[in-house]
Amino acid sequence: MEDPGDMDAFAKLDRFFEELRLEIRSNPDLANRLVKAIGAEVVFEGSLAAKLINPRELAATKPEAAFRDAFSAMTAAEIRSVLKAHNLASTVDMKGLKPPALIDMAYERALAKANERQGPLGQG
Amino acid sequence: MSATIAAIANLKGGVGKSTTTVMLADGLAYFYGLNVLVIDLDAQANSSQMLLTEQGVQAASEQGKGAHHLLGQFLDGKKASAGPFIMPNAVSLEELRAAEMKSERLGWISALPAHPQLRMDELSLEEEWYSRTGTPTTLSEALARHFEVGFADLLPIYDVILLDCPPHLSPLSRAGLALADVFVMPTLADAVSTWGTKQFISWVSDNVRADLMTRSFSVITRFKNTGYARQMRTELQNVYLKELWFGPTIPESVQVLTAMDRPAADSYNTFRGKYGKIKGDVRRLADEFVEFLTARRWEMAPKKVRD
Numbered sequence: 434m435e436d437p438g439d440m441d442a443f444a445k446l447d448r449f450f451e452e453l454r455l456e457i458r459s460n461p462d463l464a465n466r467l468v469k470a471i472g473a474e475v476v477f478e479g480s481l482a483a484k485l486i487n488p489r490e491l492a493a494t495k496p497e498a499a500f501r502d503a504f505s506a507m508t509a510a511e512i513r514s515v516l517k518a519h520n521l522a523s524t525v526d527m528k529g530l531k532p533p534a535l536i537d538m539a540y541e542r543a544l545a546k547a548n549e550r551q552g553p554l555g556q557g
Numbered sequence: 558m559s560a561t562i563a564a565i566a567n568l569k570g571g572v573g574k575s576t577t578t579v580m581l582a583d584g585l586a587y588f589y590g591l592n593v594l595v596i597d598l599d600a601q602a603n604s605s606q607m608l609l610t611e612q613g614v615q616a617a618s619e620q621g622k623g624a625h626h627l628l629g630q631f632l633d634g635k636k637a638s639a640g641p642f643i644m645p646n647a648v649s650l651e652e653l654r655a656a657e658m659k660s661e662r663l664g665w666i667s668a669l670p671a672h673p674q675l676r677m678d679e680l681s682l683e684e685e686w687y688s689r690t691g692t693p694t695t696l697s698e699a700l701a702r703h704f705e706v707g708f709a710d711l712l713p714i715y716d717v718i719l720l721d722c723p724p725h726l727s728p729l730s731r732a733g734l735a736l737a738d739v740f741v742m743p744t745l746a747d748a749v750s751t752w753g754t755k756q757f758i759s760w761v762s763d764n765v766r767a768d769l770m771t772r773s774f775s776v777i778t779r780f781k782n783t784g785y786a787r788q789m790r791t792e793l794q795n796v797y798l799k800e801l802w803f804g805p806t807i808p809e810s811v812q813v814l815t816a817m818d819r820p821a822a823d824s825y826n827t828f829r830g831k832y833g834k835i836k837g838d839v840r841r842l843a844d845e846f847v848e849f850l851t852a853r854r855w856e857m858a859p860k861k862v863r864d
Contacts, residue, residue, distance in 0.1 A: 520815050521820050522821075522824065523651075523820065523824055523825065523831070524827075525651045525826055526820065526824050526825065541821075542821050542824075545612060545821065546820075549610075549611040
């Protein structure tokens with residue numbers, strides 16, 4: 434096995450980027466953060482979107498149609514898990530709701546919370 | 558039974574006054590079926606937001622509800638009456654709402670919410686009062702009399718009135734402290750908070766209640782289970798504040814923050830769903846506060862209505 438101390442600069446960089454590439458492949462959250470850091474627009478879908486999406490950020494920065502698109506490919510269980518993970522609804526609130534109603538609730542509450550947090554009380 | 562007024566207070570900010578207020582309100586209403594009124598005298602409106610959400614606080618203000626209207630009566634020279642400014646439904650627990658729907662009221666929470674306007678109105682009042690040779694003490698005494706009249710009609714209706722006081726000694730805060738039957742003092746297990754709590758005890762004992770120590774219930778909040786925090790807690794309970802009645806220690810946790818962030822004004826959650834891993838802490842807080850009030854104020858302990 435090659436001693437890393439014997440590798441030239443390019444080989445070391447290749448090794449570094451290979452490790453980074455492998456980590457990005459196995460860690461979608463890191464991939465999402467890196468993509469955001471370089472200012473790129475990437476759409477994650479389905480279960481991956483359910484893990485990565487921040488509904489408040491999405492509602493505050495994108496048009497309503499983009500918000501709804503992001504949720505449209507998710508199952509009811511995935512939408513529920515997003516709402517629960519971001520404290521936008523309790524199990525009681527979501528009882529008996531189908532995906533269209535869950536998406537309505539997600540948009541209304543995410544936008545309201547984002548507005549609340551953007552300004553002083555009463556100006557949200 | 559006439560309502561017991563408990564002021565949740567400490568000179569220091571960030572010690573968990575509002576969180577303790579909401580936990581006590583939920584715990585007393587849920588486990589003991591008590592009728593609780595939360596009066597938020599802190600213009601930051603934190604406990605009001607925790608109970609009603611920010612939109613709910615704003616909506617309440619637009620409906621003519623809120624503590625600033627009670628102050629407005631004072632500014633206008635009108636007789637105080639707090640009842641019209643109360644939001645009768647500040648419940649977020651599904652079990653309480655469900656019982657109410659079946660006309661089986663087993664615990665209820667109402668709120669006289671704060672709004673940032675409260676601080677503006679208090680400042681206007683201070684400007685005017687001091688320009689007429691009044692002093693902070695005479696103003697806080699006059700406000701206390703105003704509140705006493707304003708709260709008189711509430712005493713037969715509620716079992717416990719929780720006054721969430723701001724972290725300083727403004728005229729409003731002093732008026733609230735003057736009306737309290739008992740004091741709940743949240744504190745942190747660190748040196749700075751210990752100092753702040755002792756200052757508060759000293760000031761209130763000298764100026765408001767000479768028997769403060771026998772009327773006080775202390776809660777260590779936001780507890781991080783480190784060697785330093787355990788050492789400070791032991792010193793607080795056994796040395797510096799050993800005369801105080803200590804309730805349970807509430808841990809610092811994400812679950813506490815989540816429980817205090819109501820998703821929407823029309824959102825309800827079960828007690829277990831709202832408090833998750835800290836539900837036992839909230840139950841102990843309610844149990845020990847009831848034990849404290851039974852020893853200090855009440856003829857007999859209320860029966861538990863839920864476990």
